[in-house]
Amino acid sequence: MIGFKKHRGLKRYYKNLDIKIDLEKIDRLDFDSEQSWFDDWFLRFHLKPYGNNQAWFYNWHLHFDRRGYGNNSFKARKPHLDMLFRHFDILVEKTKDLKTGFQLYAVLLDYHSSSDALFLHPPKPDGDQFPFKISDLKLTTTLTNKSLNDYIDHLEGYEKRHGQAGEAFCLIFKKNVGQPFW
16 A cells, blocks of 8 residues: 555554653753753754754753654553653652753643653743743643543643643643743
């Protein structure tokens, strides 16, 4: 069939999601220095910083379903979400002694699993756009994906805010971890 690619090794892929820690790959993510966060981004992608490229790094994030396996099925999306929140808890611990302000949050889109991401947002040296202030978010859900909404409702210890920006989304964070969003 043209346009259809069979994905081999999915059983092993999903098994590895249960144990894999992506933060271990980022060996230059030093929580003691703002500059080292900036350096890590450019070293990972073999780029040389110039001009206004610093803006790229100051909203550092990880995507957990890069291929979009969970776009068509919540059964395929759930292991990626479990991995995202496992990483969220690891970052909560790593940021406890952080010497700068930050915002730690996840954004989940209604039907685009490949866009689900975990964000760590420290201040830029020029003070621009930190902290993010988001005023039009709601406590009531805007999600139409019932399975995702049920998953989010069962998360304990997280604050949830919902919004609409082309697609319904949920912003998830923990109280007293980093700067608030309002």
